[in-house]
Amino acid sequence: MKELTDRYSKFNIDDIIETRIKQAISTIKEENESVLENISKSFTELKTYTIALKKCFDTSQEEISKLSMKLNQIASDNTTQTELWQELTQIEDNHKTNLMNSIHSLQHEFRNSQRCNNSKMNDIEQLLHTLPRLSTPLNQNEGTRIPNPQV
Template sequence: MIETRIKQAINTIKEDNKKALDDISKSFTEVKTHIIALKKCFDTSKEEISKLTIKLNEVISDNTKQTELWNELTYKEDDHKKNVITSIQSLQHELRNSQRCNNSKMNDIEQILNTLPRMSTPLNQNEGTGIPNTQVLDIENSQLKNEFSTSFHNLEPTMGQALLKEVPKLKEWPHFSGEGEHDHMSFIRGIDMIKEEFELPDRLVTARFNTLFTKSAHRWFKVETAFESSKFNADKDKALPWFCQQKDRLTALYCMSEFMIHRKILRQCGGDLEHAVKSRTTEQSSAEDIINILEEVTTRTRIGSSRVNFKAKFNTPWKDSVDKNPKESSNNV
């Protein structure tokens, strides 16, 4: 009996050990599969990290290139500004030297004129004119002073032409395209610098805008000048096409409310016509309302027309009595 029990216990122990070994082997296989999966995830993450590092290096290299280009551009811009300033200073120095030369020439001429003898009788070439020789010398002296005048604001035409030749050509002036983000600031500064250095009048600077404006800025300038030059004339223009064309120009140029667009267009009518239309409209009036009012005012009252004929008849009691009874009026007199 004891032996059988011992054998049964041994068998149960063996079975338990076998089950434990089977469980251990299963757990080892599961751990092995988990390790393989983790290895795959690590490999994929490693590849992604390597790709990200490559992209990051590319971005860093691009940024370095852009910074280098920006530094080059700023250096070139500073160099160009320095060259412009030096050229302008040299031109100013040349102008001052020319003024000094003219001053010295004028002083020499005055000294020569002062050393000339003062005759009491006129010369042969001045006979019959009745002008003494001293007055002739004074006139010549004043003419020479005017000829060699060195005041910059009171220059002679020849001197003004010489100074205008020193002004930079249009190719060297700053141009404005209207397509950059802040290029209008550099354009304004360049124009102001040239205007101040050469003391150019505003009329001469604005006359060059048609050439200095390029691309979209040139188109904007043409539309702006077309709007400003188009004044409403009741004899030539019709209200509907003129108003629509002006509105299209303003909407292409500015971002304004409809009320401000209408007010800006009515300013082109001018004077009495503008007042007549404004007094008949409100802020809520549409473009159709304004066009109808404009047509009504121009057709009925002829305001804004250059061919208005006023034929007023003034009937006074005195005139009526004279016209009706001329005999009675003469007898009373």
């Protein structure tokens, strides 16, 4: 009987040890799978954030490029505006000079011919005095003079 008891006890202990080892292996596998799943989720999140950051970076690069083009266009427009202003000023100065020369010529002619009365001479003098006020070109939208742009 003792033999049977010893044998039975030993059999049960081996079974218990084997069962415990299987349970431990199963638990370790489950924990490892959980850890691997968490690592996989973390990598997926990291990939998602990386893609989002890349899109933000690409968008900011596009915006920088657009702003750079706009800045270049503004600089070009300012240069063109300055060139047009200078051309307009030159044309205006030429017309003013021609007009003043014509008025002086008429004034001289009237004085020489002595056909000019005082009121006509006064009109001519007043016209001459208004010319310096015409030193800025007209704003086409408002019909008023506009100042020289500061670039």
